[in-house]
Amino acid sequence: MKSKGLLLALLLAAACNRFEPFTFVQMSDTQIGFQDDSPSFCHSESLMREAVDQANALRPECVIITGDLVDDYTDPVQDSIFRVRLAGIEAPVYLVPGNHDYPGGTQEKRQAYIAQRGYDRFSFKKNGCAFISINTNTIKDGTEEMEAEQRAWLEKELAAAGKCRYRFLFLHCPIVRESIQEKEDYFNFSMEQRRWYLDLCKKYGVDIVFSGHCHQEFATEVEGIRLITAGPVCNPLGHGYPGYNVVKVGKDGIDVAYTATR
Numbered sequence: 001m002k003s004k005g006l007l008l009a010l011l012l013a014a015a016c017n018r019f020e021p022f023t024f025v026q027m028s029d030t031q032i033g034f035q036d037d038s039p040s041f042c043h044s045e046s047l048m049r050e051a052v053d054q055a056n057a058l059r060p061e062c063v064i065i066t067g068d069l070v071d072d073y074t075d076p077v078q079d080s081i082f083r084v085r086l087a088g089i090e091a092p093v094y095l096v097p098g099n100h101d102y103p104g105g106t107q108e109k110r111q112a113y114i115a116q117r118g119y120d121r122f123s124f125k126k127n128g129c130a131f132i133s134i135n136t137n138t139i140k141d142g143t144e145e146m147e148a149e150q151r152a153w154l155e156k157e158l159a160a161a162g163k164c165r166y167r168f169l170f171l172h173c174p175i176v177r178e179s180i181q182e183k184e185d186y187f188n189f190s191m192e193q194r195r196w197y198l199d200l201c202k203k204y205g206v207d208i209v210f211s212g213h214c215h216q217e218f219a220t221e222v223e224g225i226r227l228i229t230a231g232p233v234c235n236p237l238g239h240g241y242p243g244y245n246v247v248k249v250g251k252d253g254i255d256v257a258y259t260a261t262r
Contacts, residue, residue, distance in 0.1 A: 019128030019165040019251065022061045026170075026245040027051055028212025029232035030085075031100060032078040033071035036235065041081055044071075044234055047242050048085040050261045051233045056090045058246060061126055063091050064133070066212040066230065067098025067172030069117075094122050096133045098172040098213065105142030110135070121150070123157040129249060130161030133170035136213075139193055140173055151196075158204035166207045166249060174211035174229045177218045187214050201225050208254060216240030217258045228256055 030051075032044040055063055065086075070078040086093060097120050102113040114120050120135040134154055138146045161167050175194045176182055184190050189197065201209065208226040215237035218229040231240040241260055248255045 021248075021250045022127045023058060023246065023248050025055045025058065025060045025063045025091075026066060026210050026228075026230050026247060027055070027063060027233050028066040028172075028230040028244075029068040029098070029215055029234055030065060030082060031068040031071045031098075031232065031234040032081045033075060034068075034100075034232075034234045036071075041078060044078075045081050045085065047235075047261060048082070048233055049088070051242070051244050052085055052088045054259070054261060055244065056088075060091050060246075062131070063089050063093045064096065064131070064170050064210070065093065066096045066133075066170055066210060067136075068100040068212065068232075069095065069098065071100055071234075073101050073103075073113075073116075094124075094131070094133065094170075095119075096121075096170050096172050097135050097137060099137055099140070102137065103141075105137045105140065105146060107143075107146060110138070110142075110146070121153070123160075125161070125164060127249070128164055129166045129168065130157075130164040131168050131170070132157050132161070136171050136173040136211075139189065151200075155200060155204075158200065158206070161204070165251075166254065167205055169201065169206050169209045171209060171211040173213045174218070175209060175227060176220070176222065177214060177227075177229055178220050180222050198222060198225060208256070210245070214238075214240070217243070219256070226254075226256075231258060233261070 030048050033041050036044045070082050102109045121133050123132045138150050175189050212230050215232045216239050217231040220227050230245045231243050243260045246257045246259050
């Protein structure tokens with residue numbers, strides 16, 4: 001009986017890790033209310049509605065929203081609009097917190113966000129691939145103890161994904177936008193932080209790091225790791241325009257296409 005149970009467990013594990021081509025969508029910075037003076041934030045709502053409608057037409061395996069869900073986390077109107085549009089997504093959805101979803105990196109604010117949204121990081125496997133997210137508020141604004149705990153959790157999850165075909169990491173703030181040597185600012189990690197996280201990604205074979213935060217799209221590669229920053233669902237900055245990433249995961253590689261919503 002024990003041998004049959006072990007065989008069943010092995011077969012189930014193999015099925016969970018079996019790779020099949022699929023598509024998923026990355027949205028970022030839905031940020032209801034950002035630069036929006038329209039009545040009841042109807043402009044923000046229309047942008048998110050269009051992104052959701054287009055994503056549903058793709059029938060993706062899942063949708064990942066990489067932070068700044070609303071502009072003002074204390075505004076119940078913004079939160080209500082976000083929740084209504086979120087409910088319209090037909091695929092499973094996973095949320096990553098952004099700096100507008102709770103300011104500062106204290107444990108109390110983190111727990112308040114978790115009480116509101118359910119979690120502040122995730123790890124799951126789908127079609128033989130690993131999907132892992134971390135909370136960059138903890139990295140940018142948190143305490144050393146909070147970041148050390150998250151680093152340990154992340155390394156454990158990456159180690160557990162060793163047999164996956166591809167490994168994806170999801171953040172709000174990018175590690176870097178264009179170069180590991182770029183100047184440290186509001187839109188990237190510190191020099192020490194970027195080096196630590198890139199080394200960890202190399203160690204465990206992370207294929208792509210997805211992020212947002214910048215309200216304009218960037219794509220680069222550092223030491224074999226693709227770093228892709230999505231533009232916003234909401235109003236853009238700089239060269240950006242509203243859109244989302246369509247990610248097609250195939251046996252021979254991964255195609256990421258930033259797609260405009262208008």
